Amino acid sequence: MSSYKELRAKYPTFTYEGYDVKQNDKEVEITYHFAIDNLAQFAPQWRFPAGDRQCDYSSDETFARLIFSLGMVELVSYWKIACPPKVIIKNASLGEDQIAWWKSLYFNGLGEFYYTNGIEENINDFMEIVPENGICENALSLQCEADVEAAMALRNSRIKSLADGAHCMVPVGGGKDSVVSLDVLKGYKSQIHPYIINPRGATIKTVETAGMSMDDRNVIVAHRTLDSNMLELNKKGFLNGHTPFSAIVAFSAVIAAYMNDITYIALSNESSANESTVPGSTVNHQYSKSFEFERDFHEYEAVYLKSNTYYFSLLRPLSEFQIAADFAACTDFHSIFRSCNVGSKKDIWCGHCPKCMFVWLILSPFIEQEKLCKIFGTDMAEDETMQECFDKLVGIASEKPFECVGSVNEVNAAITLTIRSMKEAGKKLPYLFGYYCGTGLYEKNLPVCEDYFRYYDTQNLLPKDFEEALNKTLNEKLGERAPRH
Ligand SMILES: CC(=O)N[C@H]1[C@@H](OP(=O)(O)OP(=O)(O)OC[C@H]2O[C@@H](n3ccc(=O)[nH]c3=O)[C@H](O)[C@@H]2O)O[C@H](CO)[C@@H](O)[C@@H]1O[C@H](C)C(=O)N[C@@H](C)C(=O)N[C@@H](CCC(=O)O)C(=O)O
Numbered sequence: 001m002s003s004y005k006e007l008r009a010k011y012p013t014f015t016y017e018g019y020d021v022k023q024n025d026k027e028v029e030i031t032y033h034f035a036i037d038n039l040a041q042f043a044p045q046w047r048f049p050a051g052d053r054q055c056d057y058s059s060d061e062t063f064a065r066l067i068f069s070l071g072m073v074e075l076v077s078y079w080k081i082a083c084p085p086k087v088i089i090k091n092a093s094l095g096e097d098q099i100a101w102w103k104s105l106y107f108n109g110l111g112e113f114y115y116t117n118g119i120e121e122n123i124n125d126f127m128e129i130v131p132e133n134g135i136c137e138n139a140l141s142l143q144c145e146a147d148v149e150a151a152m153a154l155r156n157s158r159i160k161s162l163a164d165g166a167h168c169m170v171p172v173g174g175g176k177d178s179v180v181s182l183d184v185l186k187g188y189k190s191q192i193h194p195y196i197i198n199p200r201g202a203t204i205k206t207v208e209t210a211g212m213s214m215d216d217r218n219v220i221v222a223h224r225t226l227d228s229n230m231l232e233l234n235k236k237g238f239l240n241g242h243t244p245f246s247a248i249v250a251f252s253a254v255i256a257a258y259m260n261d262i263t264y265i266a267l268s269n270e271s272s273a274n275e276s277t278v279p280g281s282t283v284n285h286q287y288s289k290s291f292e293f294e295r296d297f298h299e300y301e302a303v304y305l306k307s308n309t310y311y312f313s314l315l316r317p318l319s320e321f322q323i324a325a326d327f328a329a330c331t332d333f334h335s336i337f338r339s340c341n342v343g344s345k346k347d348i349w350c351g352h353c354p355k356c357m358f359v360w361l362i363l364s365p366f367i368e369q370e371k372l373c374k375i376f377g378t379d380m381a382e383d384e385t386m387q388e389c390f391d392k393l394v395g396i397a398s399e400k401p402f403e404c405v406g407s408v409n410e411v412n413a414a415i416t417l418t419i420r421s422m423k424e425a426g427k428k429l430p431y432l433f434g435y436y437c438g439t440g441l442y443e444k445n446l447p448v449c450e451d452y453f454r455y456y457d458t459q460n461l462l463p464k465d466f467e468e469a470l471n472k473t474l475n476e477k478l479g480e481r482a483p484r485h
């Protein structure tokens with residue numbers, strides 16, 4: 001297969017041709033049209049339930065902005081096949097600030113793709129975005145702080161608080177994090193709308209275990225279909241790699257929220273997601289789960305989407321360590337949650353990947369080893385073949401795994417606490433914990449292993465009543481150890 005440079009020379013343009021919208025009583029179907037000129041055409045689809053708004057979406061300007069924007073984020077999956085240097089956006093004009101915004105999302109969201117494919121690129125040269133109708137001067141600019149503040153103040157003045165009856169969407173991924181968000185918001189159950197893209201076993205069971213039925217009007221299910229031409233080109237060896245999936249969650253969630261008059265969209269992305277995967281670089285597998293993306297998206301929504309929705313992450317103040325502590329008390333979900341990406345299609349824990357290893361370790365201070373073995377179907381702490389992955393998670397190796405895992409420090413804190421209590425109980429340490437003690441990391445981390453109980457990241461966008469609900473849950477679950485801020 002040709003190299004990155006050869007592909008860009010052979011296929012110099014990518015075109016976002018437009019989209020079609022079909023609406024009936026039950027649903028709205030959107031088909032996007034993309035092309036890598038002289039290579040292939042792509043027509044991915046989305047289907048959203050018709051929703052409560054009950055309007056003719058073909059004449060709804062807000063809806064048009066939202067649909068166009070979801071196409072802008074969808075396109076990156078198809079563009080990455082050959083990375084054409086020029087991207088033409090048909091029938092559109094965009095401001096310079098919008099172009100810079102999209103380039104930032106694409107470039108940072110593809111950080112892992114560039115890194116793992118050995119491609120050296122920079123944000124100026126990787127892509128030129130050419131809106132067919134030219135560059136426009138918008139009334140407000142994302143690059144002017146006062147404009148962004150004014151747009152956010154206007155949006156905030158138009159929305160009700162949760163305590164005043166506003167509704168809130170909670171995207172559900174099937175893992176522990178969205179379970180914790182549902183737990184935090186359980187006092188507002190009738191106002192909560194789980195949102196699932198392409199439901200699978202664990203996402204469905206999470207909603208049901210939280211006491212809702214999939215047939216309930218509050219549960220919103222969207223369907224996304226990738227174009228098979230991309231999958232064919234992948235098989236032929238064209239470029240492939242990680243794309244920012246959480247940005248897809250963000251843009252599609254705003255559409256679903258708008259169609260159902262839902263004000264808040266509460267993600268479950270934690271503070272730990274801000275840590276780079278490759279230390280000292282901006283390469284972050286979880287870029288679109290980071291606070292940087294959250295803030296950028298929040299601002300773009302206020303200035304350009306104008307849907308009167310409020311996007312934020314409910315768990316942003318927390319570390320994965322505290323999420324694990326809370327989740328450990330959500331015992332009804334222990335048998336049904338699945339965080340493993342490798343096993344997601346089969347709805348299993350594969351028991352051999354970095355995500356399984358991470359979840360095992362972060363839960364280990366809070367759930368007994370025997371119960372963990374039951375959840376994962378294997379004793380991961382005894383698995384010598386996981387040592388290389390373990391080294392990456394605890395910082396012995398230079399890079400973290402390219403997976404949604406927590407920070408190196410909190411993994412060390414969790415392991416140290418677990419070993420401490422096993423030693424206190426006179427239990428034999430399993431293989432990986434014995435190995436850990438031999439590295440000197442146990443002694444090093446012992447004095448600081450309690451610190452994560454009190455962790456609280458003040459860089460967050462939580463509205464007041466959500467923050468109160470979060471603090472109430474932390475106090476209930478962590479008691480004396482809950483963060484004071
Ligand atoms: C790869 C991906 O994002 N998959 C999510 C997708 O699954 P789907 O069944 O639609 O596709 P796959 O079979 O996984 O991929 C087939 C090929 O298509 C390419 N591709 C896929 C999606 C996309 O947006 N762009 C693409 O180019 C891909 O390269 C393959 O060659 O949707 C599901 C929901 O409907 C998600 O659950 C799938 O997520 C996977 C479980 C997964 O492994 N996702 C990783 C990206 C991941 O690390 N996810 C993190 C979020 C990280 C982030 O936001 O950046 C997480 O789940 O926590």
Ligand SMILES: Nc1ncnc2c1ncn2[C@@H]1O[C@H](COP(=O)(O)OP(=O)(O)OP(=O)(O)O)[C@@H](O)[C@H]1O
Nearest residue numbers: 171172173174175176177178195196197267268339
């Ligand atoms: N298929 C999906 N539909 C809707 N939202 C999703 C989907 N997949 C992921 N998300 C959202 O992205 C967030 C981050 O994903 P992530 O996988 O970290 O969380 P999780 O699945 O809840 O927990 P875990 O970290 O244990 O896997 C989820 O909490 C959820 O809000």
